[in-house]
Amino acid sequence: MRVVEVPKSLDYRSVETVYEQIGATGRGPVLFDVRRLQWIDPNGMLLLLAAGKALAGRGTQPRISLPEHPEVLSYMDRMGFFQAAAEVFDVAGRIRRRRRAASDVLLEITSVATNADVHDVVDRVQSRAGAILSRTLRYPVSSVVQFCVVLSEVCQNIIEHADAPGWVAAQAYDWKRRLGRHVAVIAVSDLGRGFRASLQDEHAARFGDRWGDATALEAAFLLGLTRFPDTGRGQGIQQIRKQIGRWNGMLSIRSGTARIADNPDWSSRPPLEEGLTPFPGAQINIVLAERLA
Amino acid sequence: MNARFPHAIRIDVGAILNDTIAAARPDLVTRPTGRAVREAIEVRIAGVGRSPFVSLLDFTGVRILDFSCADEVVAKLLARYIRNDRPRDAFFLFRAVGDAHRHAVEEVLGRHGLAAVCDLGEGYELVGPTSAEERVAWWTLERRKRIDPDDFSREFGERSEPVVRGLAARRLAWCGSGGGASALSALARTSGQRMDREAG
Numbered sequence: 237m238r239v240v241e242v243p244k245s246l247d248y249r250s251v252e253t254v255y256e257q258i259g260a261t262g263r264g265p266v267l268f269d270v271r272r273l274q275w276i277d278p279n280g281m282l283l284l285l286a287a288g289k290a291l292a293g294r295g296t297q298p299r300i301s302l303p304e305h306p307e308v309l310s311y312m313d314r315m316g317f318f319q320a321a322a323e324v325f326d327v328a329g330r331i332r333r334r335r336r337a338a339s340d341v342l343l344e345i346t347s348v349a350t351n352a353d354v355h356d357v358v359d360r361v362q363s364r365a366g367a368i369l370s371r372t373l374r375y376p377v378s379s380v381v382q383f384c385v386v387l388s389e390v391c392q393n394i395i396e397h398a399d400a401p402g403w404v405a406a407q408a409y410d411w412k413r414r415l416g417r418h419v420a421v422i423a424v425s426d427l428g429r430g431f432r433a434s435l436q437d438e439h440a441a442r443f444g445d446r447w448g449d450a451t452a453l454e455a456a457f458l459l460g461l462t463r464f465p466d467t468g469r470g471q472g473i474q475q476i477r478k479q480i481g482r483w484n485g486m487l488s489i490r491s492g493t494a495r496i497a498d499n500p501d502w503s504s505r506p507p508l509e510e511g512l513t514p515f516p517g518a519q520i521n522i523v524l525a526e527r528l529a
Numbered sequence: 530m531n532a533r534f535p536h537a538i539r540i541d542v543g544a545i546l547n548d549t550i551a552a553a554r555p556d557l558v559t560r561p562t563g564r565a566v567r568e569a570i571e572v573r574i575a576g577v578g579r580s581p582f583v584s585l586l587d588f589t590g591v592r593i594l595d596f597s598c599a600d601e602v603v604a605k606l607l608a609r610y611i612r613n614d615r616p617r618d619a620f621f622l623f624r625a626v627g628d629a630h631r632h633a634v635e636e637v638l639g640r641h642g643l644a645a646v647c648d649l650g651e652g653y654e655l656v657g658p659t660s661a662e663e664r665v666a667w668w669t670l671e672r673r674k675r676i677d678p679d680d681f682s683r684e685f686g687e688r689s690e691p692v693v694r695g696l697a698a699r700r701l702a703w704c705g706s707g708g709g710a711s712a713l714s715a716l717a718r719t720s721g722q723r724m725d726r727e728a729g
Contacts, residue, residue: 351559358556358593381629382574382595388558388595396560475596475636 237265237299238289244272246280248421248488248521249505252372252512258287259513266291268300268325278405278423279521281317281345285403286425290326290516292478293427298477300325315405316344342368342406342420343387354391358384367406372418374527375483382479389472390520398428398517399464415502417526424520431456431491431518438463446507449492450510457489457496476522485524491517500525535703537583537717538573542602543590545569555592563601570606574619581618581703583716590626599633606640609646611643611700620700622713623647623656631656646701646713653714655701663701666692667712670702673717678708 240257243250268284284300291298299493300321303309309331312318319329320369343361365383369375386405395404406422428434432452439461455461457477462470473489477498480487488497488505495509503523547553549565553648572589574584586602594602603623610619610649626647627633638645638657647656655667666685670676670693676684685693696702703711 351561352551353560354559355550355552355554355556358558359554362556362593377627382632384556384593385558385595385633389597392559392595392597421695434617469600471600471636472638475633478636513605 237267238262240266240268242268242270242273245275246270246283247275247277248272248279248423248523251279251519254451255289255474255513255515258291258515261291263296265296266298267328268298271304273303274305276308276312277305277409277421278315278345278407278419279425279468279519281315282311282403282405282423282425282519283513284317285320285324285345286515286517286519288321289427292324297326298324299328302327302329302331314341314344315407315512316341316346320345320403320448320518341407343404343422345403345405347401348391348394348424348426350405351392351395354388354395357391358388361387361406368420373420373524374529375524377397379483386424386476386479386522387474390422390492390522393472393518393520394424394428395436396425397431397434400426400428400517402428402517403427411525415525417528419526422524425517426519427517430516433490434463435461438465446492447515448494448510450494450496450508453489453494453496456506462463480522480524483524484527485522488521490515490519490521535581535583535716536579537585537622538577538587539587540570540573540704541590542566542570542586542588546571546591555590557588557591557598558593558595559601560597560601560672563598566598567606568600571609571616574617576631577617577619581620583620583622583703583713585622585717587624588630589650591625591630592630594630594633594637596633599630600635600640602667603645604637604643607638607645607700608641611698620703620716621645622653622715622717624679625650626656627729644701653712659701660692662689662692663696669702670696670710671712671714673712675709675711699715 238261264389281486288298313331346357362384364498368378368381370377391404402425404424408420411419432449435452439455443451460470460474486500486503488495493512493514497507499505545566546557623645637658644657644659646653655677666689669684683692697704
């Protein structure tokens, strides 16, 4: 059995180590070893699900261990990870679910396959996001509307462009050591056709030899190109970029072998990465940082 | 109001939304939902007996408006009725497009090069790309409510008549056959008593 060693900390900064291991994994049984996991964000959880599903598509259901750290186990359970994982993995071990009162989760891992799912996401988050955005991140009270609009648009990206189901999850954290302030993280992931294939028929010819994953991401991200011909389409990503920029947040999209990003002043990540390990679909990461006084 | 002036109808967008999606929720999100709501609005407009008329699209009952729906329900609707081959002689006002909706509406109008008359909570104003001349003329008309052709020069200046005609062509004001111009908000207010209340 091949083993994918999940790092102790699995968030948007460390996901490539897992992509690389998955890329090197051939056919046959695979174990995702998360026993030593001490920290995971929505990007990490959605990556595990997407990777598991991609490997399951090769013919063998992958196996996943349980984190040994009780707080991590409890947190992943509260985020709905194991419920979603049960449809993808053979989960090695049993989870004792404790009854809990009100959830502290901004948005549990939620499958997005239809427009009704997007309505559910917006409705659920609308009631939870207000306090986190205004008290924790110090955003204006009205920002809950823009936050829901951003969520709606990123979820629609799955339905309209991926032609495949996906997941969305969000949570707020105290990043005192890393950034000295609170953040909210939104992750969206699908195993659809990705940006390159989505734009191929309409736009590949004009880019000639340059056409590839990075060019497709630039076309959608920077130029607002879409496979739909009418004027109003392709606005979703553009508007998300504008809104995240107003909040001085980070937005990145990984698709195929490339990642493109709008980075705020508090991040030193590159705006474009190429030659990454191939992975199907698209993965969107949004990080909103607390406003400084 | 004289019968030769357009009358107004009120369309409750929130009520249409409730009829459109299975679970009654006040969020106007996702493009298919926006498209369905726009089509329902167009059915209402097609059923109006008299023409021309002002359609007052009331977003009071809408909580979240995303860009996809703003594109369908505001921009595409306006774009369809600004064309010469428009199905009905309809003008549009948007009500209760407060801060919660303003951003999405501004963005989609800008993308299409359209402008709209919106009540953003403190009275009607012009939203979307417009020239300085258009804004001055529109505010003048909004303040005066109606201006006769004889008063055009005094109110708008010597070269402003084409600007007023341009506002009418963009469906931001109404110019009658007698040459006078009326603010859409004034037409809606004046015909308020006779407004065809739509149940939703």
